[in-house]
Amino acid sequence: MKNTPFTQQHIALGAKMAEFAGYNMPISYTGINDEHAAVRNNAGIFDVSHMGEFILKGEHALSLIQRVTTNDASKLKAGQAQYSCLTNESGGIVDDLLVYCVEENKVYMLVVNASNIKKDWDWIMAHNSEKAEMHNISEKTCLLAIQGPNATRMLQPLTDLDILNLKYYTFVKGRFAGVDNVLISATGYTGSGGVEIYFEDSGDAAARVWEAIFEAGGPQGLKPIGLGARDTLRLEMGYCLCGNDIDDTTSPLEAGLGWITKFTKEFTAREILESQKAAGVERKLVGFEMVEKGIPRHDYEIKDFSGMTIGKVTSGTQSPTLGKAVGMGYVRTVFSHTDSNIYIKVRDKLLMAKVVKLPFS
Numbered sequence: 001m002k003n004t005p006f007t008q009q010h011i012a013l014g015a016k017m018a019e020f021a022g023y024n025m026p027i028s029y030t031g032i033n034d035e036h037a038a039v040r041n042n043a044g045i046f047d048v049s050h051m052g053e054f055i056l057k058g059e060h061a062l063s064l065i066q067r068v069t070t071n072d073a074s075k076l077k078a079g080q081a082q083y084s085c086l087t088n089e090s091g092g093i094v095d096d097l098l099v100y101c102v103e104e105n106k107v108y109m110l111v112v113n114a115s116n117i118k119k120d121w122d123w124i125m126a127h128n129s130e131k132a133e134m135h136n137i138s139e140k141t142c143l144l145a146i147q148g149p150n151a152t153r154m155l156q157p158l159t160d161l162d163i164l165n166l167k168y169y170t171f172v173k174g175r176f177a178g179v180d181n182v183l184i185s186a187t188g189y190t191g192s193g194g195v196e197i198y199f200e201d202s203g204d205a206a207a208r209v210w211e212a213i214f215e216a217g218g219p220q221g222l223k224p225i226g227l228g229a230r231d232t233l234r235l236e237m238g239y240c241l242c243g244n245d246i247d248d249t250t251s252p253l254e255a256g257l258g259w260i261t262k263f264t265k266e267f268t269a270r271e272i273l274e275s276q277k278a279a280g281v282e283r284k285l286v287g288f289e290m291v292e293k294g295i296p297r298h299d300y301e302i303k304d305f306s307g308m309t310i311g312k313v314t315s316g317t318q319s320p321t322l323g324k325a326v327g328m329g330y331v332r333t334v335f336s337h338t339d340s341n342i343y344i345k346v347r348d349k350l351l352m353a354k355v356v357k358l359p360f361s
Contacts, residue, residue, distance in 0.1 A: 004049035005142050005206035013224055020227055021114035023050040028226040035229035036320040039192050043148035044225035045213060052117035052138040053198065054110040060130035062105050068127050069099065070252055070273075072262040073108070076101035081169045081187055084260055085252055086123060091269040091276065092248040093255065095120050096240060098187060100171060109183075109198075111143075113242045127268070142201045146213065146222075147233075151194035154217035159184070163195060177212035179205045189230060191237035191359065232317050238287050238328065238358030244298055245285060245314040245328055253277055254330065255285045256358075283311060284336040287358040289326045292351040294344065296327035301345040310335050313344060319360060326360045327353070 001024040010017065015026035026047065028035060038044045056064060065073045071084035080101050086094035095116040100109040112120045117138055128134065146155060152163050159176040163184055166172065171185035176197065183198040199205055214222065231241070240246045240255060252261045253276045263274055290296065296316030304310050316327030327344070335342055338357055343350040 002050075004047055005201045006047045006049065006144075006210055009210055010047065010224070015224070015226060021050055023114065025050060026224070026226040028228045029224050032226070032228040032232060033320045035223060035225045036232050038221070038223040039148045039190055039225060039229065039233055040321055041149070042221045042223075043146060043151040043154055043194065043217060044223045044229070045217070046145040046147065046225050046227075046230055047143075048145050048196070048230075049141070049143045049201075050114040051143050052112040052114060052120065052136070053141045053143075054112070054121065054124070055135040055137055056108045056110065057106065057133040057135070059106070060128075060132040061108055063130060064124070064128055064132045065099060065108060065110070066265050067267055068124055069097070070257075070261040070267055071099070072265055073099050073101070074265070076104070078102065078104045079170055079172065081171055081185055082260075083169075085246075085257060086120060087252065087268045087273070088123075088248055089269055091251045091272040093242070093246045093250055093252060093257075094123050094248065096242055096246060096257075100183070100185070102173075115243060137200075140201050142199050142206050142209070143196060144209070144213070145188050145190075145194065145196045146217075147188045147190040147194035147225075148192050150220065151217075154220055154222055155195065155213065158212055158216055166195065177209045179209055182209075189239060190233040191239070192233070229320075231315075232320055235315050235317055235326065235328070236319055236321055236360050238360065240285075240328075241315060250285070250330070251276060251281070254281045254283055280333065282333060283330045284333050285314070285328060285330050286336050286355045287326065287328050287360060288342060288344075288353040288355050289324055289360065290344070290351060290353045291341075292353075293325075294346040294349070294351040295325050296329070296344045296346070296353070300329075302329050302331055303343040303345055303350055304335065305341065305343065307343075307350065310342070322360060326356075328358075331355075 176182035302311040311331035313329040
């Protein structure tokens with residue numbers, strides 16, 4: 001297993017560690033529910049340095065991004081970020097990602113999922129016919145997500161950059177906690193506000209930043225958060241997890257990601273997705289909450305009232321904030337409407353659930 005620059009800090013804090021995407025990662029410290037509540041109500045810090053980062057440079061960088069992603073990166077100004085996805089030749093999702101415009105028409109950073117770094121790199125390289133300059137900086141990039149309603153207030157004393165007023169999906173670069181060239185982005189995977197910070201793992205930068213964040217935030221209740229709570233937080237918001245809710249067989253339109261699929265430009269499998277949009281998709285990703293007692297889990301079958309299989313669960317949990325069991329899954333489109341009754345097969349029982357709007361409430 002690989003380690004991140006913060007692995008020893010996690011172990012010292014008593015984290016329960018496990019393998020994730022080839023890395024030794026913290027799953028929980030004080031318990032998922034406790035950590036979940038800390039982020040929703042105050043602030044928490046996640047080590048997500050296992051994620052992948054690619055730099056694309058030069059006059060052909062933007063055209064390459066436009067060819068391989070579904071969203072329209074030409075709309076981005078310097079200092080803006082965008083959620084997007086890579087599609088394969090059949091319209092499935094290779095990965096979802098963030099696109100950062102560092103210098104308009106010249107320099108971009110793509111942030112991809114840890115388990116897909118090599119796959120994404122190879123996919124983008126295979127479409128780089130114009131030879132845009134590409135650099136995989138994943139191994140030398142630290143990424144910390146400080147999330148929660150009080151996160152930016154805790155961090156503001158560590159920088160002269162104005163992060164209190166940073167608009168959603170924008171970023172700034174500068175000095176943070178005594179380290180230069182830190183990218184601070186108003187993005188995250190929790191729905192509770194906060195920032196993600198990227199910086200180079202050189203010298204003692206990782207230790208300095210980690211210590212400074214805890215010196216500033218610790219007295220105000222900042223807590224370290226593991227990947228367990230990261231999953232429950234994102235699921236409450238209805239955010240997709242690549243490999244669970246989206247994969248090479250699911251299209252952006254089936255997954256409810258039509259809003260990042262722009263037909264104003266050419267991209268991989270555009271015609272297939274345009275046809276799907278015109279004809280309508282046969283299945284859709286929906287959120288649901290359990291009516292009868294039971295926890296939905298990944299790959300559980302979803303049935304109709306007669307017991308016929310109509311789909312499967314992709315994510316499910318007991319929501320710490322809402323105190324009820326919720327999940328996401330693909331169902332035949334006719335069952336995708338809000339308040340539709342569906343049934344989750346839990347062991348040998350069919351338990352009633354109802355389709356609800358996302359995010360869960």
